[in-house]
Amino acid sequence: MAYTIPIGPQHPALKEPANLAVTVDGETVVDVDLRLGYNHRGMEKAAQQRSYIQNIYLTERICGICSMAHTTTFCQGVEELLGLEIPKRGLFIRTLVCELERIHSHLLWLGVAGHELGFDTLFMYTWRDREIVMDLLELVSGNRVNYGMNTIGGVRRDITDEMRTQILEGMQPLEERSHYYLGVASSEATFLRRTEGVGMLPKEKAIELCAVGPTARGSGVEYDVRRDDPLAAYPYLDFEVITSDRGDVLGRTVVRALELIQSIKMCRQLIEELPEGEVRVKAPRKVAPGEVVSKNEAPRGEVIHYIRSNGTDRPARLKVRAPTMANFPAVLYSLKGGYIADIPIVLAAIDPCFSCTDRVMIVDSKHSKRKQVMSWEELRQYGIRWYGEKD
Amino acid sequence: MPVESEIQGKLEEAFGKLGFEIDVPREHRLFVRIPAAQLKEVVEYLKRSLDMTHITTITAIDVGDDIEVLYHFFCQGVAITLKTSVPKADPVVDTITPIIPGAVLYEREIQDLLGLKVKDHPDPRRLVLPEDWEEGVYPLRQDYEIKEE
């Protein structure tokens, strides 16, 4: 007999509230419904009542981890509307902070994945190594999150030669640690048992449901905005687009770990080839009427901002689509046919950022004779216990 | 010949007699204005002949008497945007989920926030707003004002 379990909205594991109504038959998940909306803040409406300069800080706070990706997309959209050309040094510094942010986000994800599986040691060690990146970001921008580096016309702060040496010194231990974590992920037996074959998403389904980011690249879809629609300093860098043919959670883990190593390589290249010159140009306050589509690759996938201007200093419409929303249909598909114990790790494998998604989640439970309410923490403990007792 | 001009040529050949306006502002971008009745046909053509499989998002803008709906696709390295317009008095568009299943959440969002009606949508529930929100009040329309406290 199938009955439905509502899970959420308050759960300590994920950073944001989410609500799932999971219909199960014994231990197997038959159907999932994900309802959104708890974090809806009305940012698109708020953006219409603020000037472009104030909107830079508003878009920065759409997400705490992808904050540089959102500001970069917004600023380069407005710069395209104004027809400005940003000096090369400014573009390099912008790309450097974007890549440092990608390193910090992927290390954070490795820790969260370890925590969801009950592997708290991995969580502690990756977050300790993440402190190296956070200190570098504080050195460059003045803040650990929500950096405030971008402005319309370039970046606000410059990098001194002393900072360059410190960044290069910081890359050295990060590279060693990333190789070490890649080794742990591919050889630790407990990790592999929980992630191999779990949350399968075949390539055709990933293309059909329009997944983006490491979720799609872990299923063999080669789509990366940094290569296909380049922006900022990416045309001057040489890097590889990492894909994996596995299609399960282990594939997505390996993609993120290898992307860490690519990002470290890119940061080194950016510091060594940093050109001289100005970092910003002066920008007018009023923008002539027009429209622009601006895209970027955040740590979680493709971000798009659509801006329409009407001649004043406020945008007529700002539309933001963050990557987690594009991955929802894919994660709902990959949960079906799995066990209840796999729900935490499969949901965490798309690296959800619900405050990026701007959606509200309300879960309705279908009426049935038996109803069981589980909080996320209970579900996580359930998963760890179930696999521990399996043999 | 660059990809954008190739795509422009093919679209003009297939739909030129209907008077589409095509605009190529820079590389990797293409904007096409089409009448709302032709929407499904053009999306079908993009998928079949131009190998398009990825929809990025759907935007809807309130411009006074009409609501403009923009569909952003990604195809062969170019971000193609289809622009259509429906009158505010009768804001109905066709669903494209039979052709592109990934568009289901974006259509639910424009239904919720701007009051567009998407014909034959497989799952027309609210996405963003809470369940007890008033019917007929659409936050992203121009006439909805945020009151300062």
Added chain:
Amino acid sequence: MLRIGSMLPEITKHLFRKRATVLYPFERLEVPRDFRGKPTYDPETCSLKCKGLCATDCPAKAIVMEQVGEKETRPVFLLDRCLFCGQCAESCPFGAISFSEEFELAQYERDSLVAKQW
């Protein structure tokens, strides 16, 4: 090669190393140069007549202009709304606002967070 406990060598090494946690508030970390702490205002440099360029650009409406003369206004900073973004310092054409390194600004009442620095 599949092993159980592949992180054990690493963990044992750390038994003999220094602790990674910094015991705040007994130990403190240095803040870097150009850290954006509390905004400070120089009343001598302010032009008084610019009609509040700093307040126009503040994204959080954390600066309110107070009338001090017939056409002169001075800014008052509401630190409970401030984002510490630094846009006011950039927008001021006279350089009257700068950022200090003070970041321990917690108070018990909201009224104590109104900074009138003149």
